[in-house]
Amino acid sequence: MTPEMEIREKLNELGRNLWWTWRPDVRSIFRDLDPRLWQEVNHNPTALLRDTPGEVLVRRAEELGLESRVHHAFRRLAEYMGSAPGDGGVHLGPLRVRPVAYFSAEFALHEAVPIYSGGLGVLAGDHVKSASDLGVPLVAVGLYYSRGYFRQWLDREGWQQETYPEVKNPDMPLELLRDDHGEPITVALETAAGALQVALWRVRVGRSDLLLLDTDVEGNSAQDREITSRLYGGDHRTRIRQELVLGVGGVRALRRLGICPGVLHLNEGHTAFALLESCRAQMEDEGVDFPTARDRVSRQAVFTTHTPVEAGHDRFEPELVEEVLGGLRKALGLGPEEFLGLGRVDPADRGEAFCMTVLAMRLSDRANAVSSLHGHVSRRMWRRLYGGGRGLEVPIGHITNGVHVPSWLARPMHLLYERHAGRDWARRSYRPEEWAGLEALDPGELWETHQVLKRRLVRFARERLAEQAARRSDPEASMARLRTVLDPEVLTIGFARRFATYKRATLLLDDVDRLARMVGKVERPVQVVFAGLAHPHDQGGKQYIQRIFQLGRDPRFEGRVVYLEGYDMNIARLLVQGVDVWLNTPVRPHEACGTSGIKALLNGVLNVSVLDGWWAEAYDGRNGFAIGRGGSHADPQVQWRRDAEELYRVLETQVVPEFYHRGPDGVPTEWVQRMKQAIVTLGWRFSSNRMVLDYLRRAYLPAADGISSGLV
Ligand SMILES: *Cc1c(COP(=O)(O)O)cnc(C)c1O
Numbered sequence: 001m002t003p004e005m006e007i008r009e010k011l012n013e014l015g016r017n018l019w020w021t022w023r024p025d026v027r028s029i030f031r032d033l034d035p036r037l038w039q040e041v042n043h044n045p046t047a048l049l050r051d052t053p054g055e056v057l058v059r060r061a062e063e064l065g066l067e068s069r070v071h072h073a074f075r076r077l078a079e080y081m082g083s084a085p086g087d088g089g090v091h092l093g094p095l096r097v098r099p100v101a102y103f104s105a106e107f108a109l110h111e112a113v114p115i116y117s118g119g120l121g122v123l124a125g126d127h128v129k130s131a132s133d134l135g136v137p138l139v140a141v142g143l144y145y146s147r148g149y150f151r152q153w154l155d156r157e158g159w160q161q162e163t164y165p166e167v168k169n170p171d172m173p174l175e176l177l178r179d180d181h182g183e184p185i186t187v188a189l190e191t192a193a194g195a196l197q198v199a200l201w202r203v204r205v206g207r208s209d210l211l212l213l214d215t216d217v218e219g220n221s222a223q224d225r226e227i228t229s230r231l232y233g234g235d236h237r238t239r240i241r242q243e244l245v246l247g248v249g250g251v252r253a254l255r256r257l258g259i260c261p262g263v264l265h266l267n268e269g270h271t272a273f274a275l276l277e278s279c280r281a282q283m284e285d286e287g288v289d290f291p292t293a294r295d296r297v298s299r300q301a302v303f304t305t306h307t308p309v310e311a312g313h314d315r316f317e318p319e320l321v322e323e324v325l326g327g328l329r330k331a332l333g334l335g336p337e338e339f340l341g342l343g344r345v346d347p348a349d350r351g352e353a354f355c356m357t358v359l360a361m362r363l364s365d366r367a368n369a370v371s372s373l374h375g376h377v378s379r380r381m382w383r384r385l386y387g388g389g390r391g392l393e394v395p396i397g398h399i400t401n402g403v404h405v406p407s408w409l410a411r412p413m414h415l416l417y418e419r420h421a422g423r424d425w426a427r428r429s430y431r432p433e434e435w436a437g438l439e440a441l442d443p444g445e446l447w448e449t450h451q452v453l454k455r456r457l458v459r460f461a462r463e464r465l466a467e468q469a470a471r472r473s474d475p476e477a478s479m480a481r482l483r484t485v486l487d488p489e490v491l492t493i494g495f496a497r498r499f500a501t502y503k504r505a506t507l508l509l510d511d512v513d514r515l516a517r518m519v520g521k522v523e524r525p526v527q528v529v530f531a532g533l534a535h536p537h538d539q540g541g542k543q544y545i546q547r548i549f550q551l552g553r554d555p556r557f558e559g560r561v562v563y564l565e566g567y568d569m570n571i572a573r574l575l576v577q578g579v580d581v582w583l584n585t586p587v588r589p590h591e592a593c594g595t596s597g598i599k600a601l602l603n604g605v606l607n608v609s610v611l612d613g614w615w616a617e618a619y620d621g622r623n624g625f626a627i628g629r630g631g632s633h634a635d636p637q638v639q640w641r642r643d644a645e646e647l648y649r650v651l652e653t654q655v656v657p658e659f660y661h662r663g664p665d666g667v668p669t670e671w672v673q674r675m676k677q678a679i680v681t682l683g684w685r686f687s688s689n690r691m692v693l694d695y696l697r698r699a700y701l702p703a704a705d706g707i708s709s710g711l712v
Helices: 003-015 018-022 024-033 035-040 045-050 054-064 066-082 119-134 236-256 273-286 290-300 318-331 336-341 356-362 372-381 411-418 432-440 443-471 512-520 539-551 569-578 596-602 613-618 636-660 669-682 688-704
Strands: 100-103 138-143 151-154 160-163 186-191 194-205 208-214 263-267 301-304 366-369 396-398 491-496 526-531 561-564 581-584 606-610 625-627
Touching: 003 018, 003 024, 003 045, 003 054, 003 066, 018 024, 018 066, 018 119, 018 194, 024 035, 024 045, 024 054, 024 066, 024 411, 054 066, 100 119, 100 236, 119 138, 119 194, 119 208, 119 263, 119 688, 138 236, 151 443, 160 539, 186 236, 186 318, 194 236, 208 236, 236 273, 236 318, 263 273, 263 290, 263 688, 273 290, 273 318, 273 356, 290 301, 290 688, 301 356, 301 688, 318 336, 366 372, 366 688, 372 396, 372 613, 411 443, 432 669, 443 561, 443 569, 443 669, 491 569, 491 636, 512 526, 512 636, 526 569, 539 561, 569 596, 581 596, 596 606, 596 613, 596 669, 606 613, 606 636, 606 669, 625 636, 636 669
Parallel strands: 100 138, 100 263, 138 208, 263 301, 301 366, 366 396, 491 526, 491 581, 526 561, 581 606, 606 625
Antiparallel strands: 151 160, 186 194, 194 208
């Protein structure tokens, strides 16, 4: 093998395990090969290598001393993969032989694998990565959306348009699973219209595997091939069929591969059919009846609920349930009404639709919400399901979400922290001691590192805005002017998330004149960067985007309020690492947890947030800023006005003055103290390693041991 071939092969292999995505030293190898191309291929190693000719590879390898870096990275990967389960010192009990099966409708692992829509996917992706880092045996199960979610762009009026590019292509770091004869492994599902074949793909996420199910298989009808084409895209019928593939197909896939899970973790209600199929499998394998099978499966099941918003819970009409699940129902030996009752709060109420959350809660001994406040809300919300009555203790606990530190922490910050934190700091990020040393960070150095990231964001934003304007052939935008938008010295507010209306992206725009005064100040001005996707059917969310877009054309805001199109993990990373302030304005208590603010705090970006979700338990008065005091009002308009007033007040009286209050060295001393307070006291609490360990101790181990009715 020539040295070129060897390097190419090793790089290809590195690219095929998503471990590289959270290893800054490996990321930089790909980037350094060809920074332009790396950006153009959306950070996809396979595409990068395909488009890099042999002589370029050889030349760059020599220039960069790449050979040794590649060999070193390759050895590190082999070491990582070779380390034993539980090597982090965690007790795994029966999970050593029977792993956790983690079901989710979406996984956000990296921008190059666009099969996610937002926070739920990011949470799932971070969970899988942390399980890998901690050595917790886990197999994740999801769907391979051949056209993903959608790519967002705005037309000249600022109205969101969606295109669905082909996601399924040979550049994806996915491997089709084949049997010993080289034939694709498939599992079959019976439907009213006949059998349906599902193909299986594997994504390597460090030591964890993610199995993706795919109905785009030759032999299936044209309609069936489309089932897994779009995430959250279709009508009710497509949706329930997707959930059939995910839940029932997922359990069959595990069985087909000889994986016998000790725990079934259901991430949100979309996945609940996995429990029914597990019951069926128990009945078939052990010859037991449904109540016995149900009891066994419930003990193994852990269900995580993610939203108190009504529309976030899937509900299906009885006819549709019977059409799609009639076969499974019969196999379970249940009558139609008995079956439907499993998905109803009141099983006897024939007017009640079949709810996936109810099904999941009925069939799981362990259920949890994703923040302390969300726990309270969920217990109130589901009281009736557990019999109502006074003094009832509703068995829903909470495990607060976290984020995967190595995936979201900027490399310059990482390098800075590493000098003060413990050596194995990234993996042991759940321990407060590992972060305590960061108290000693030099304020000037922390501030300068932040400024580097801020300038990087500004450069990126200018380029993006110019591209966006060019695509719209914007008559008004002069390209030259676009290249000077945003000032890295100005207090920069970031807001980026799904444009679900409860998140109230336009709260900051409530009093446009007041905002204009803040933005237009000669001394101590502010600027705002927005990004985010509205669901294709969400007209309200699209109107919010349009308002922000149009505000950016108002001369008072030009170049100071900007909207970046096509929000994805890449833009998310740049924003949470590069702005000064992260704004979060949900209607309390509708944000179950929220994770983007956690990503921000890791990087020393201060949160300005309604006391909702994670922030309600994180805010201590010295680690960021609160909007209001956690009150709520039954009338949403009153609540809106109040929160807007509180938002302006905190910005004008606290955030702006503190940010611009500089010491003789130009460093905002109190501000940097707040950054440190947030990093040191919150970094470990909201890391996904802490979260996965909580699941391990409070849910996975008792479930794998078959202990019934543990409160999470
Ligand atoms: C983190 C993240 C989210 C979640 O943000 P929230 O604040 O929890 O709404 C959504 N989308 C992307 C791309 C993210 O990276």
